[in-house]
Amino acid sequence: xxxxxxxxxxxxxxxxxxxxxxxxxxxxxxxxxxxxxxxxxxxxxxxxxxxxxxxxxxxxxxxxxxxxxxxxxxxxxxxxxxxxxxxxxxxxxxxxxxxxxxxxxxxxxxxxxxxxxxxxxxxxxxxxxxxxxxxxxxxxxxxxxxxxxxxxxxxxxxxxxxxxxxxxxxxxxxxxxxxxxxxxxxxxxxxxxxxxxxxxxxxxxxxxxxxxxxxxxxxxxxxxxxxxxxxxxxxxxxxxxxxxxxxx
Ligand code: PGA
Numbered sequence: 472x473x474x475x476x477x478x479x480x481x482x483x484x485x486x487x488x489x490x491x492x493x494x495x496x497x498x499x500x501x502x503x504x505x506x507x508x509x510x511x512x513x514x515x516x517x518x519x520x521x522x523x524x525x526x527x528x529x530x531x532x533x534x535x536x537x538x539x540x541x542x543x544x545x546x547x548x549x550x551x552x553x554x555x556x557x558x559x560x561x562x563x564x565x566x567x568x569x570x571x572x573x574x575x576x577x578x579x580x581x582x583x584x585x586x587x588x589x590x591x592x593x594x595x596x597x598x599x600x601x602x603x604x605x606x607x608x609x610x611x612x613x614x615x616x617x618x619x620x621x622x623x624x625x626x627x628x629x630x631x632x633x634x635x636x637x638x639x640x641x642x643x644x645x646x647x648x649x650x651x652x653x654x655x656x657x658x659x660x661x662x663x664x665x666x667x668x669x670x671x672x673x674x675x676x677x678x679x680x681x682x683x684x685x686x687x688x689x690x691x692x693x694x695x696x697x698x699x700x701x702x703x704x705x706x707x708x709x710x711x712x713x714x715x716x717x718x719x
């Protein structure tokens with residue numbers, strides 16, 4: 472099953488207005504055809520980045536959102552607000568939100584539903600901590616996180632899973648090609664059971680966790696690895712574009 476690769480940069484809490492715009496211009500200038508490329512800057516730079524991306528095909532993304540439509544939710548940002556700024560995809564369940572900000576699975580699930588119902592692409596992040604892997608619980612953890620999505624969210628173009636082993640994020644220690652393929656194959660199988668095989672075959676599953684130009688080709692040439700969610704290496708257009716090119 473040929474799936475269109477999708478590589479997205481998660482800029483996290485980095486950049487300034489000027490450097491975000493410059494990075495976006497660099498990505499827009501070099502983004503390859505034949506795949507989806509996206510960038511997720513901090514909220515406050517979304518508008519500047521949209522302008523910098525201009526008419527390029529690079530998808531604008533957000534790192535988070537709140538599930539309510541509007542109202543008294545101090546500090547929060549709704550899906551409608553994101554759409555107003557031209558956002559096309561939004562992350563949910565990133566490990567830093569789960570484990571650093573302590574966002575519970577129930578909240579992740581509500582956000583994912585709101586993003587999907589709002590018509591955007593959901594990039595839903597799943598992945599085990601090192602102790603969970605060592606205890607043989609990788610599949611169990613990933614299964615539970617996948618269940619934050621419901622089978623009525625069934626547009627395969629708008630559901631993307633990012634498998635991001637927590638021990639590989641920002642550590643320089645990536646999963647091996649085999650470890651990534653094993654987890655991705657599990658995820659696709661689990662999705663075939665919860666949705667159906669056709670849906671599971673069409674959903675893109677990105678790998679995330681210390682992906683860089685040197686390891687991108689090996690990881691993304693695995694059968695079930697359909698792209699990447701890139702943190703550190705997405706903060707320079709050269710390294711991010713080198714990873715994009717490794718996907719096609
Ligand atoms: P990293 O982050 O590439 O810096 O490991 C990946 C992510 O958190 O999405």
